[in-house]
Amino acid sequence: MEHMVDLDAVDDEANTIVASPQRTGFLPIVTNWFDRVFVGIYLFVALELFWMRFLEQSIPLSVCHLLAIALGVLIVWRG
Amino acid sequence: MRSNRVGWLMLAPTIAILGVFGIVPFLYVLYVAFHQWNPFGANPYMIYNGANNFRRLVFDNEFLTSIAFTLKFAFFAVLSEVVLGYFLAQLFMKEFPGRGLFRTIHTLPLIVAPIVVGSVWRLMTTPSIGIIPYLLKSWFGYDLNIGRDATMAFALTVIMDIWHWTPLVTLTLLAALVSLPKEPFEQAQIDGANRWQIFWHVTLPMIRPAILATVFIRLMDALRTVDEVWMLTGGGPGAATRYLGLHIWKIVFPKTDYGYGSATSIIVLYLTLVMCWLLYVALVARRGQKRAS
Numbered sequence: 001m002e003h004m005v006d007l008d009a010v011d012d013e014a015n016t017i018v019a020s021p022q023r024t025g026f027l028p029i030v031t032n033w034f035d036r037v038f039v040g041i042y043l044f045v046a047l048e049l050f051w052m053r054f055l056e057q058s059i060p061l062s063v064c065h066l067l068a069i070a071l072g073v074l075i076v077w078r079g
Numbered sequence: 080m081r082s083n084r085v086g087w088l089m090l091a092p093t094i095a096i097l098g099v100f101g102i103v104p105f106l107y108v109l110y111v112a113f114h115q116w117n118p119f120g121a122n123p124y125m126i127y128n129g130a131n132n133f134r135r136l137v138f139d140n141e142f143l144t145s146i147a148f149t150l151k152f153a154f155f156a157v158l159s160e161v162v163l164g165y166f167l168a169q170l171f172m173k174e175f176p177g178r179g180l181f182r183t184i185h186t187l188p189l190i191v192a193p194i195v196v197g198s199v200w201r202l203m204t205t206p207s208i209g210i211i212p213y214l215l216k217s218w219f220g221y222d223l224n225i226g227r228d229a230t231m232a233f234a235l236t237v238i239m240d241i242w243h244w245t246p247l248v249t250l251t252l253l254a255a256l257v258s259l260p261k262e263p264f265e266q267a268q269i270d271g272a273n274r275w276q277i278f279w280h281v282t283l284p285m286i287r288p289a290i291l292a293t294v295f296i297r298l299m300d301a302l303r304t305v306d307e308v309w310m311l312t313g314g315g316p317g318a319a320t321r322y323l324g325l326h327i328w329k330i331v332f333p334k335t336d337y338g339y340g341s342a343t344s345i346i347v348l349y350l351t352l353v354m355c356w357l358l359y360v361a362l363v364a365r366r367g368q369k370r371a372s
Contacts, residue, residue, distance in 0.1 A: 029360055045349055048130075049133065049137055052130070052134050052137050053138065061130070
C-alpha cells in the first residue's frame, strides 16, 4: 500500500469547499443566491398571471413587468 | 482545482444527456408557448403572439377546473399511498408465513405499464361485464356506473393509482426502515416510550428523507398522470376526471393547438415545481434553520 488516502485530509478539504454563501434575509428561510433567483422568478410568473387575470383590464401589463422586476431584484438583493 | 476538473468531467455525460433530453426540449416548449402554432391548420407556421396563450389560459375555466381536480387527485392519491405504504412496509418488517410470496405479489403492479393498468381497471369497472359493478350490485345493491357517476369515477381513478403505486412507496420505506439502526429503538423502549412515541420521535425523523423523496416522486407523477385515467374514464363523465395531463393531451393531439398546449405545459411544470419547493421548505429547510439556530 504505497498510496494511503488520508481520509481526515479529504474531510478537511470537503469542509473548506463552500458551494454558495447562505444567509437569512426577509424570506423566512436560509437561502443562497440560487434560491433567491428561483423565488424571484416564481413570484414574477405568479404576479404576471394574477395581473392578466384580474388587473389587466384597468392597469396595463407593463406596470406589472416593472413591479415584478423590482420585486425580483429586491428578493435577490435582500431576501 | 484538479479535483474540480475531475468532478466536472465525471458530471459531463449526465449534463450532456440532461441538456439534450431535458433543457433543450424545455426551452423549445417555452419558445412555442409564445407562439400560435397549429401545424395542421390553415396557416401551419408559427406566429409570435406574445403572452396571449397565457392570457387565454388564465381565463380558461376548463383548465382552472382541471387544476382543482388534479390537486384533489394528487392529494388523496399521494397521502393514501404514503400511509398505506408505510403500514405495508412495517408489515414486511415482521416475520409471518408466506411473507416472501405476499411481497412478490404486492410488488407485481409496479411492473405493469400504466396503459395496461387503465385497460384492466376499465374492464373490471364496465357495468355489464366488470367484476366490480357485479360484486357491488350483488353484495350491497349498489349500481356502479363510472360513465354517469362523477364521484365514483374520481374515486376509482384514485383507487387505481393507489393500487398501482403503493408498492413503490412500500419498497422505498421498507428499504429505509431496514437500514435504521436498532440502538435508538432499544434506548426508547428502555426509557419507557410507547409505540406512538417511538413512531413519532424516533422512526419518523429517521425515515423523513425517504418519505420526502417518495412524496416528491409520487406528487410529480400524480400531477402529470395521463394514460391510466385516459384508459379508465377518458376524462369523464363530463370533465370530472379531466386532469391536467389529460387536458394538455386533448389540446395538443386532438385539437393540434401546439402553442396553447405548450403554455399549459409550462404552467403545469411551474405548479409542480412550486408545490415541491413549498413541500421542501415546509419539511426540510425550516427544520434545518431551526436546528442551526
